[in-house]
Amino acid sequence: MAKINNAALKKGGFMAQKQKGYYSLRLRVVAGHMTAEQLRVVAEVAEKYGHGYIHNTSRQSIEIPWINVEDAEEVKAVLAQGGVEPGCCGARVRTVTGCQGCVSCPSGNIDSFAVANELDERYFGRDLPGKFKFGVTGCQNNCLKAEENDMGIKGGRKVTWIPDACIHCGICSKVCSFGAISDDGETLTVDYDKCASCGKCSQKCPVDAWETQPVYNVCFGGLFGNHITKAKSFLPPIESDEQLIAVADAAIQWFDDHAKAGDRFKFTLDREGWEGMVEAVTAAYNEHAPKPDEPIKPLIGTDK
Known part of the structure; x- marks a missing residue:
């Protein structure tokens, strides 16, 4: 042999x-x-x-x-x-995980499989100094545990209250887990600094008193195993597919440029510091941010 x-x-x-x-x-x-x-x-x-x-x-x-x-x-x-391919192991981008998302889940804000498939087609098997994992979850319920991944993606909704449509039923303030909405029966107040873009207020509203736009909330540097670390979020919600890909490109490239053999993203960040990665990813976010006069494009697999 x-x-x-x-x-x-x-x-x-x-x-x-x-x-x-x-x-x-x-x-x-x-x-x-x-x-x-x-x-x-x-x-x-x-x-x-x-x-x-x-x-x-x-x-x-x-x-x-x-x-x-x-x-x-x-x-x-x-x-x-039968249309089945081998996966990969070792120091490279692994297969992307994801929940069912908005295709069948009432809480889903994004089509998680469509997003995961897009990321998989772009990055699967790319050789790196260490393994790199993506996880895509459709909403704030976080079934796929986005924060356990090197880069986690959580579907959300950017919401804007429509005063003329509101009947002040109080449902939105009750379902908001982050205390961002208060309604005294006459006046509704939204603290957008507390808003986590979960979308529950719009999903539960009986009169469609919220204008919504699907977004991606992302986090970086998560790890689950011998060294458990919760990923960190520092970017505002991502509003376009182009912006998401640009941010992912920047994160993976920074890891490729700075990691040592066998590193995980978290270890490289601990050694090199977060500043350089945050700068690179933020620059990609800003460069590909939708312009104010641009029409809103649907995200991957969503209808609005």
């Missing part, structure tokens, strides 16, 4: 098991989304080449254990026939 290149196998999603010659194959599953056809071919591979079971990972992927290294190329060919 030829010498096994574990590094190359790992880059292609094959993770060595404790049993010599056997690998657990991680698949490329974006935001936990798979078709029935894809699931069928995964089951077929698990039965024919593995031990008849799969493992669902904590980041919404699927791993097929007990793949003999001699079957690796054949397994990839069979999976490809």
Whole structure:
């Protein structure tokens, strides 16, 4: 048997098991989304080449254990026939996680899968000094735990109260978890400094007394594992897809430029300081901010 290149196998999603010659194959599953056809071919591979079971990972992927290294190329060919690709491991951008978002969730402000797919197509597998993870969650309920990621994206809504439409029912002030809205029955006051862009006021309003625009709230430097760190937010809500991509480009490039081998984003920030990264990301945010006279464009997968 030829010498096994574990590094190359790992880059292609094959993770060595404790049993010599056997690998657990991680698949490329974006935001936990798979078709029935894809699931069928995964089951077929698990039965024919593995031990008849799969493992669902904590980041919404699927791993097929007990793949003999001699079957690796054949397994990839069979999976490809069902539209399934291997994932990746090691020091590179990993598959993006995401919730179902506004497609089916009443609380969703953005189409999380569409956003995750866009990020995955742009960054998946990019080689870096260390691993880099994105997480996309559709609303403030934060099912996907955005703050655990190197860059987390949380769907929100920029809201503007419409006085003439308001009936002062008090629902918006009751559902606001951040104390940004007060209504005494005659006058409604919004403290926009406290507003977290969660969108609940507009979602629960019975008379559509809020003008809304979907936005992305982003955070950076999260980590979950041996060193648990909550990501930090320092940018205002992002209002366009172009702005989101520009910010992500800047964050990843800063990490690529300053990280040492094996670093996580958080470790690089701790060593180099946040100032340079914040400056680079803020510059990208400002450069791609929508101009006041520009019409508002729909975000990825949203209708307004």
